[in-house]
Amino acid sequence: IDTIIASRGRSFAGTFRSTFTGYINRMRGYHGMSMKDSYYGFLEKKKVTHEWLDYYDGTTFSLEWPDGWIGIDGDVEPSKVKF
Numbered sequence: 594i595d596t597i598i599a600s601r602g603r604s605f606a607g608t609f610r611s612t613f614t615g616y617i618n619r620m621r622g623y624h625g626m627s628m629k630d631s632y633y634g635f636l637e638k639k640k641v642t643h644e645w646l647d648y649y650d651g652t653t654f655s656l657e658w659p660d661g662w663i664g665i666d667g668d669v670e671p672s673k674v675k676f
Contacts, residue, residue, distance in 0.1 A: 622662035
């Protein structure tokens with residue numbers, strides 16, 4: 594229930610590299626919410642979700658990637674413009 598409630602807020606702030614935060618961000622993507630309304634509490638990584646990364650230097654399994662929910666119905670191609 595916590596993830597459902599957190600995923601429907603106007604904005605969301607979570608913990609960098611947290612799988613719980615990652616799941617909430619993925620749910621927000623499924624709801625059509627922009628990643629530009631999600632933040633991390635760790636100041637150095639606060640706005641990582643606001644940029645389209647073609648690659649990431651580090652462990653990528655703990656981050657949610659917009660192409661995981663954009664175009665899953667085959668109607669839209671993931672791109673830097675829509676995420």
